[in-house]
Amino acid sequence: MKQKSLIDVLHDTQEEEEKNYLSRNKMIEIAKTTKISETKVYGVSTFYTMFSVYPRGKHIIRVCRNLSCHLSDAEKIAEKLKEILNVDFGETTEDGEFTLEESSCLGMCSVSPAMTIDDEPFGNLVVENISEILLKVKEGSKK
Amino acid sequence: MKIYRTHILIAEDSKSILEGANEIKKVLVDEIHKKGLQNEISVIPTGSLGFEDIGVAMAVYPEGIVYAPVKVEDVPEIVEEHLLKGRIVKRLVKSWEKGEVTVGVTRPEYIKGSQYRAILRNVGLINPESIEEYIAKEGYVALEKALSMKPEEVVNQIKMSELKGRGGAGFPTGLKWEFTAKAKDPEKYIICNADEGEPGTFKDREIMEGDPHTLLEGMIIAGYAVGSGKAYIYIRGEYTLSIDRLEKAISDAKNYGLLGKNILGTDFSFDIEIKKGAGAYICGEETALLDSIEGKRGEPRKKPPYPPTSGLWNKPTVINNVETLANIPLIIIKGAEWYKSIGVPGTYGTKLFSLMGDINWKGVIEIPFGISLSKIVMDIAGGVAGNRKLKAVVLGGVSGSLIVPDEIDTPVDFNSLAHIEAGPGSGSIVVLDDTRCIVDVAKNIAYFFRHESCGKCTPCRVGTEAMYKIVDKICRGGGVEKDLDILEKLSKDMQLTSFCGLGQAAPNIIVQSIKKFREEWLTHIREKKCPMNICKMDWEEEQYEDVSEH
Numbered sequence: 001m002k003q004k005s006l007i008d009v010l011h012d013t014q015e016e017e018e019k020n021y022l023s024r025n026k027m028i029e030i031a032k033t034t035k036i037s038e039t040k041v042y043g044v045s046t047f048y049t050m051f052s053v054y055p056r057g058k059h060i061i062r063v064c065r066n067l068s069c070h071l072s073d074a075e076k077i078a079e080k081l082k083e084i085l086n087v088d089f090g091e092t093t094e095d096g097e098f099t100l101e102e103s104s105c106l107g108m109c110s111v112s113p114a115m116t117i118d119d120e121p122f123g124n125l126v127v128e129n130i131s132e133i134l135l136k137v138k139e140g141s142k143k
Numbered sequence: 144m145k146i147y148r149t150h151i152l153i154a155e156d157s158k159s160i161l162e163g164a165n166e167i168k169k170v171l172v173d174e175i176h177k178k179g180l181q182n183e184i185s186v187i188p189t190g191s192l193g194f195e196d197i198g199v200a201m202a203v204y205p206e207g208i209v210y211a212p213v214k215v216e217d218v219p220e221i222v223e224e225h226l227l228k229g230r231i232v233k234r235l236v237k238s239w240e241k242g243e244v245t246v247g248v249t250r251p252e253y254i255k256g257s258q259y260r261a262i263l264r265n266v267g268l269i270n271p272e273s274i275e276e277y278i279a280k281e282g283y284v285a286l287e288k289a290l291s292m293k294p295e296e297v298v299n300q301i302k303m304s305e306l307k308g309r310g311g312a313g314f315p316t317g318l319k320w321e322f323t324a325k326a327k328d329p330e331k332y333i334i335c336n337a338d339e340g341e342p343g344t345f346k347d348r349e350i351m352e353g354d355p356h357t358l359l360e361g362m363i364i365a366g367y368a369v370g371s372g373k374a375y376i377y378i379r380g381e382y383t384l385s386i387d388r389l390e391k392a393i394s395d396a397k398n399y400g401l402l403g404k405n406i407l408g409t410d411f412s413f414d415i416e417i418k419k420g421a422g423a424y425i426c427g428e429e430t431a432l433l434d435s436i437e438g439k440r441g442e443p444r445k446k447p448p449y450p451p452t453s454g455l456w457n458k459p460t461v462i463n464n465v466e467t468l469a470n471i472p473l474i475i476i477k478g479a480e481w482y483k484s485i486g487v488p489g490t491y492g493t494k495l496f497s498l499m500g501d502i503n504w505k506g507v508i509e510i511p512f513g514i515s516l517s518k519i520v521m522d523i524a525g526g527v528a529g530n531r532k533l534k535a536v537v538l539g540g541v542s543g544s545l546i547v548p549d550e551i552d553t554p555v556d557f558n559s560l561a562h563i564e565a566g567p568g569s570g571s572i573v574v575l576d577d578t579r580c581i582v583d584v585a586k587n588i589a590y591f592f593r594h595e596s597c598g599k600c601t602p603c604r605v606g607t608e609a610m611y612k613i614v615d616k617i618c619r620g621g622g623v624e625k626d627l628d629i630l631e632k633l634s635k636d637m638q639l640t641s642f643c644g645l646g647q648a649a650p651n652i653i654v655q656s657i658k659k660f661r662e663e664w665l666t667h668i669r670e671k672k673c674p675m676n677i678c679k680m681d682w683e684e685e686q687y688e689d690v691s692e693h
């Protein structure tokens with residue numbers, strides 16, 4: 001007896017969406033099929049940081065700036081990401097490839113500073129390697 | 144089963160995979176084939192081999208040699224020299240004595256000295272994706288034993304062990320189970336809290352990635368003891384490797400008749416389902432977690448009623464942390480008396496800690512309760528990095544407490560720590576050396592809480608915002624002395640009137656840092672100077688909006 005909760009449904013829906021978000025239409029559709037009110041669906045979608053109600057890039061970068069990462073110069077990593085991508089937190093690059101987000105502790109403190117791109121973790125980050133990582137992710141997805 | 148002369152265990156926890164463990168394993172298997180050794184040597188993935196900053200590690204048994212860090216280029220040499228010719232590759236060996244690796248029965252003296260691997264007994268020694276290996280290590284024997292007992296007897300054993308919750312609050316697990324067992328409702332739930340969101344904490348991950356069946360076994364026993372047929376593991380969405388391993392473990396356990404209908408031929412049936420979180424620290428709070436599983440916004444509920452009487456879908460529910468549940472099989476097999484021989488009066492058993500910050504060895508350790516914090520920091524963690532001086536320890540995550548060098552000899556157990564207004568909290572230790580600025584640390588913590596406040600109640604929503612603004616102002620050279628009084632007053636209000644533990648704990652470290660490092664705060668305020676040269680003193684008067692009036 002596997003029962004899907006609204007959060008499971010939202011996870012699934014967002015994963016299928018190329019732009020990594022929950023569109024208005026999709027939310028209305030979910031409200032109809034689950035018989036949960038539209039306001040509730042919207043309320044849940046906006047509560048959790050992994051969901052977005054705005055279109056995002058193909059890849060989601062989540063960079064951690066909590067204590068352990070902060071002590072390992074996460075600030076510099078965040079600055080470098082902003083510089084290369086030319087975006088601020090919460091924004092998507094012009095080519096639609098990346099959205100940069102800040103995240104709370106990723107549980108990767110022992111390899112801080114850390115970030116994830118989509119489901120893939122990256123740790124022990126140094127400023128010099130950031131552009132290479134981004135390039136690899138971008139190329140990897142073209143295959 | 145095939146008999147191999149040599150077993151190679153290669154660490155495949157998320158940290159090692161990050162550093163290329165998968166590729167190294169592939170090359171290793173290829174090389175072994177090239178030399179025609181595939182029928183003599185088996186390569187087995189396992190959990191973390193101990194401290195986390197040693198790169199990719201592999202252990203060769205029966206010799207008990209650990210190689211680390213291993214690079215792809217090193218693999219042919221290991222195969223040629225060690226596996227083929229029997230000569231140890233000395234330049235790659237990590238030594239036990241220095242405490243560089245924690246795993247291995249081959250190191251009794253070291254284990255006796257400081258660590259005690261009870262919960263982590265299998266981590267780094269078995270393949271976490273093989274239920275057969277877990278069973279070979281006495282796995283599911285505790286379940287068999289529990290099923291031969293009456294449910295009340297199981298609850299009693301846990302009560303007698305005086306096991307306390309490892310998720311932060313330290314509530315006696317046996318009592319929690321008893322309340323739930325006594326609740327009159329045919330429908331009850333077990334929930335494992337695997338949200339592990341406290342910054343600086345990653346010890347639950349070590350169990351789930353390294354020995355997932357231990358957790359499942361603890362949960363099934365909990366279900367039998369309280370009369371529940373259904374459990375959920377609420378796990379943070381980022382823990383993808385843990386999720387994969389738990390899913391495999393659940394499906395294997397079902398195939399073996401250890402989960403599902405009529406477990407081991409009894410009339411007890413039980414199911415476990417994984418629920419992925421979606422990124423919200425507050426969902427680690429047990430009642431917010433309940434709402435999240437129900438598919439709602441994860442906001443804390445009013446207590447009472449407590450979950451044992453009214454939890455998931457208002458049914459009686461046990462919520463326990465991963466580590467708490469991982470204790471259960473051991474207590475059942477070896478008994479409450481044995482359990483109470485570990486630790487100190489009032490706090491029995493062992494405790495996992497994740498070690499982080501300015502120390503020589505980072506990673507997850509397991510210690511018996513009662514050894515001192517200085518032993519952990521100076522001995523097990525190899526002391527402060529770069530021979531610098533210890534400034535402070537953040538114990539129990541950013542909701543925990545700030546320990547200064549004067550207090551560092553305090554034994555780690557609930558009672559001793561309570562004397563210095565601290566506790567083991569989430570099981571995290573972050574060490575700060577004397578180059579760190581305490582105001583900068585406070586600002587980072589204030590920023591976290593401002594971001595994670597769920598916004599349901601005013602003291603926390605407004606308080607975390609105001610607190611961040613004041614600390615930020617001081618950090619940037621715009622502070623006045625009155626600000627410290629305002630912070631202290633604000634903290635008291637938040638501790639007393641916040642609706643849940645988040646708002647109550649948010650000011651902890653900030654006020655403790657003002658108490659314990661007042662001079663440093665005052666230098667920032669009076670001299671507009673950061674003694675450590677960390678904070679940019681870039682405050683401009685026009686930025687000033689009066690946040691002190693909140």
Ligand SMILES: Cc1cc2nc3c(=O)[nH]c(=O)nc-3n(C[C@H](O)[C@H](O)[C@H](O)COP(=O)(O)O)c2cc1C
Pocket residue numbers: 307308309310311312313314316336337338339340341424425426427428429430462463464465467468643644645
């Ligand atoms: C803001 C907040 C976050 C929490 N996060 C966690 C968590 O990530 N994991 C956890 O086990 N307990 C967490 N707790 C504690 C739980 O509410 C609860 O006490 C615990 O899961 C009970 O299990 P235990 O008795 O086995 O410790 C948190 C509490 C608060 C107030």
Ligand code: SF4
Pocket residue numbers: 425443595596597598599600601603604641642643644645646647
């Ligand atoms: S204390 Fe904070 S996190 Fe807790 S209910 Fe209030 S606003 Fe939400």
Ligand code: FES
Pocket residue numbers: 064065066067068069070104105106107108109112114342343344
């Ligand atoms: S603090 Fe960044 S991953 Fe934990």
Ligand code: FES
Pocket residue numbers: 579580581582583617618667672673674675676677678679
């Ligand atoms: S504010 Fe203290 S070192 Fe910067």
